[in-house]
Amino acid sequence: MSEHTPSPKKIRRIGVLTSGGDAPGMNAAIRSVVRTCIQYGVIPVGVHRGYNGLINSDVVELNARSVNGITSRGGTMLYTARCPEFVKPEGVQKAVNACRYLGIDGLITIGGDGTFRGARDLANAGINTVAIPGTIDNDIACTHYSIGFDTAANTAIDAIDKLADTMQSHERCSVVEVMGRGAGHLALYCGLACGAAAILIPEKAFDFEKDIIEKIREGHYNGKRHFLIIVAEGVGCTDEIAKRVREQTGIETRVSTLGHIQRGGSPSARDRVMASRMGHYAVMRLLEGKSNIVVCYRDAHLCDIPISEALDMHKDLDSYMYQVACDIAI
Ligand code: ADP
Numbered sequence: 001m002s003e004h005t006p007s008p009k010k011i012r013r014i015g016v017l018t019s020g021g022d023a024p025g026m027n028a029a030i031r032s033v034v035r036t037c038i039q040y041g042v043i044p045v046g047v048h049r050g051y052n053g054l055i056n057s058d059v060v061e062l063n064a065r066s067v068n069g070i071t072s073r074g075g076t077m078l079y080t081a082r083c084p085e086f087v088k089p090e091g092v093q094k095a096v097n098a099c100r101y102l103g104i105d106g107l108i109t110i111g112g113d114g115t116f117r118g119a120r121d122l123a124n125a126g127i128n129t130v131a132i133p134g135t136i137d138n139d140i141a142c143t144h145y146s147i148g149f150d151t152a153a154n155t156a157i158d159a160i161d162k163l164a165d166t167m168q169s170h171e172r173c174s175v176v177e178v179m180g181r182g183a184g185h186l187a188l189y190c191g192l193a194c195g196a197a198a199i200l201i202p203e204k205a206f207d208f209e210k211d212i213i214e215k216i217r218e219g220h221y222n223g224k225r226h227f228l229i230i231v232a233e234g235v236g237c238t239d240e241i242a243k244r245v246r247e248q249t250g251i252e253t254r255v256s257t258l259g260h261i262q263r264g265g266s267p268s269a270r271d272r273v274m275a276s277r278m279g280h281y282a283v284m285r286l287l288e289g290k291s292n293i294v295v296c297y298r299d300a301h302l303c304d305i306p307i308s309e310a311l312d313m314h315k316d317l318d319s320y321m322y323q324v325a326c327d328i329a330i
Pocket of ligand 1: 051087114280
């Protein structure tokens with residue numbers, strides 16, 4: 001630091017909140033934030049229910065023991081919520097006033113791109129804020145990884161494997177809807193891992209006859225007796241797809257929507273480790289005086305970029321992964 005660079009304002013209290021959809025691993029991130037704060041002489045403050053907790057000053061001072069044993073638990077000990085009031089400037093101002101009143105000098109927000117927008121608004125209003133990507137959808141463009149994706153993928157894969165056992169015994173076709181909001185990353189990953197005959201995702205147009213019916217007919221002709229079709233939530237017509245498969249192939253076809261079980265469960269090793277690293281990284285950046293940034297994982301290391309830049313980026317689907325899934329689904 002040059003002698004002309006002002007040293008960052010001393011941070012006494014750092015708030016941490018989880019917002020938007022919950023993701024397994026958020027607890028490990030909270031724990032890491034809390035313990036890192038304590039390690040560096042900062043008081044950690046837990047904010048309940050996302051931005052609602054800031055607006056309503058619903059906060060709790062945490063200590064090292066408050067976060068005992070939470071790493072292995074899914075969900076978030078701070079609860080999460082959506083906060084429509086926070087989207088308006090008056091809501092942001094209320095949150096800023098609360099931070100000042102509570103002595104919160106820095107804030108760490110864990111969530112998806114909606115949460116990032118809130119973090120950007122707070123940072124622009126003068127509260128030092130760092131965002132951590134936490135969403136099972138893995139749809140945040142600036143980072144190759146977001147907390148929760150690995151656990152959600154493994155939960156879905158485990159459920160699909162179980163379904164496959166019963167479907168195989170009955171020689172059925174299963175059409176499985178996988179979460180991911182408007183993105184197909186989770187569906188593609190699960191489809192490849194489970195050997196789906198077809199993976200339908202919003203990012204890739206598909207020809208129903210050629211990509212599904214012909215594949216099933218050909219497989220059936222070659223002795224295949226069970227078929228798995230993965231449909232991303234964002235495609236949006238899972239029942240209709242199953243109906244057409246049943247009508248056009250004559251194979252008994254069942255729909256399973258995995259739904260919210262994909263969000264729950266004990267976080268995988270990868271999510272725990274990544275969340276712990278990101279939580280630590282976020283605190284260290286605040287202590288350096290940084291603000292208005294997102295913690296990213298790129299090319300096997302952590303880095304950060306401005307939130308506004310992160311929000312302008314668009315995440316492309318891994319086309320090569322899609323090609324692999326298509327090529328080997330024969
Ligand atoms: P996620 O963070 O998982 O994408 P949401 O999109 O629901 O989840 O956003 C979570 C919260 O972030 C919202 O309830 C709201 O409080 C805040 N938020 C979302 N969009 C904005 C925005 N444009 N400006 C300010 N705050 C926002």
